[in-house]
Amino acid sequence: MKNKILIVSGDPNSINSEIIYKSWKSLSANKKRNIYIITNYDLLKEQLKILKYPIKLTKVKNIEEKVFTNDLKILDVKLTFKDPYNVPFKSSSIFIKRTLNLAHKIASTGNVKGIINCPIDKKKLSMSNQGVTEFLASKCKIKDNSEVMLIKGKKFSVSPITTHIRLKDVSKKINSNLIVKKLSTINEWFKIFYKKKPKIGILGLNPHNAELKKNSEEHKIINPAIKKAFKKGYKVTGPLVADTVFIKDYKNYDVIVGMYHDQVLTPFKTIFKFEAINITLGLKYLRLSPDHGVAKNILRKKIANSSSLKKCIEFLFNL
Numbered sequence: 001m002k003n004k005i006l007i008v009s010g011d012p013n014s015i016n017s018e019i020i021y022k023s024w025k026s027l028s029a030n031k032k033r034n035i036y037i038i039t040n041y042d043l044l045k046e047q048l049k050i051l052k053y054p055i056k057l058t059k060v061k062n063i064e065e066k067v068f069t070n071d072l073k074i075l076d077v078k079l080t081f082k083d084p085y086n087v088p089f090k091s092s093s094i095f096i097k098r099t100l101n102l103a104h105k106i107a108s109t110g111n112v113k114g115i116i117n118c119p120i121d122k123k124k125l126s127m128s129n130q131g132v133t134e135f136l137a138s139k140c141k142i143k144d145n146s147e148v149m150l151i152k153g154k155k156f157s158v159s160p161i162t163t164h165i166r167l168k169d170v171s172k173k174i175n176s177n178l179i180v181k182k183l184s185t186i187n188e189w190f191k192i193f194y195k196k197k198p199k200i201g202i203l204g205l206n207p208h209n210a211e212l213k214k215n216s217e218e219h220k221i222i223n224p225a226i227k228k229a230f231k232k233g234y235k236v237t238g239p240l241v242a243d244t245v246f247i248k249d250y251k252n253y254d255v256i257v258g259m260y261h262d263q264v265l266t267p268f269k270t271i272f273k274f275e276a277i278n279i280t281l282g283l284k285y286l287r288l289s290p291d292h293g294v295a296k297n298i299l300r301k302k303i304a305n306s307s308s309l310k311k312c313i314e315f316l317f318n319l
Helices: 016-025 041-051 089-107 132-139 167-173 176-194 207-212 217-231 261-272 307-317
Strands: 005-008 035-039 057-060 072-076 114-117 148-152 157-160 199-203 235-240 255-258 277-281 287-290
Touching: 005 089, 005 307, 016 041, 016 307, 035 041, 035 089, 041 057, 041 072, 089 114, 089 132, 114 307, 132 277, 132 287, 148 176, 148 261, 157 261, 176 199, 176 217, 176 255, 176 277, 199 217, 207 217, 217 235, 255 261, 277 307, 287 307
Parallel strands: 005 035, 005 114, 035 072, 057 072, 114 287, 157 255, 199 235, 199 255
Antiparallel strands: 148 157, 148 277, 277 287
């Protein structure tokens, strides 16, 4: 049972059916047997038909059902639609939450390696400032914001303290305790999965760290957090200057932690492009997603890059 992986199909109006097919096609027969797609059977069937991708789909009731086939196994979730690539916003929103809820329910039993959700338009999760990270953290009843978004490459990762919030709100949301909680989650995860204490570089918030002036966030919040983390035995350094660390100094660390989403994701994606996966740490289970969006601009063109989804699948199988 622990060899099984759940893939949530994500946003209906997206490249997700394309990257699912391309990833599936590249897998060995043994790995195919252990993958379950949470989606609407008819939606995926129609989208693959439009793309002219030959693949056999089989509905299953649950992951315990014995199915002696290498067909793509579907846990069917209700969705009514007319155009498979133009599902109305409200229907899409309800469907996305149903698929995530089902994935959460199954993964919470501890009987799967983890879940992978394909890209989602975050507006369809209906709550402001909420992505899948926050949605699943809420489902897992995490109330202290200790969950962590980690964007992981082969040898290097980044993590933002705040995720899907407006830039003007970042300074109001960060505090020393929050930073230490996130560092604790990162440190614990590396100890469990990699048997090591990670070297963590922590960025300041302001240009040139506001020269560490007394009224700066670096002086009032970030430095005290670093001192607390150091006393806990974490390998932390900072505050580092954000505008130069990604030239070459990032190579000295396992993880660079920034104060907001684009502070670390923009340079990371510039350097590594599709060579990364998004992992949520601190949940009851491992949750991953490809490190890109729904890509509506290339729908039906059959040019979507499936590398990140493939890396998510391989990461779980290699644990």
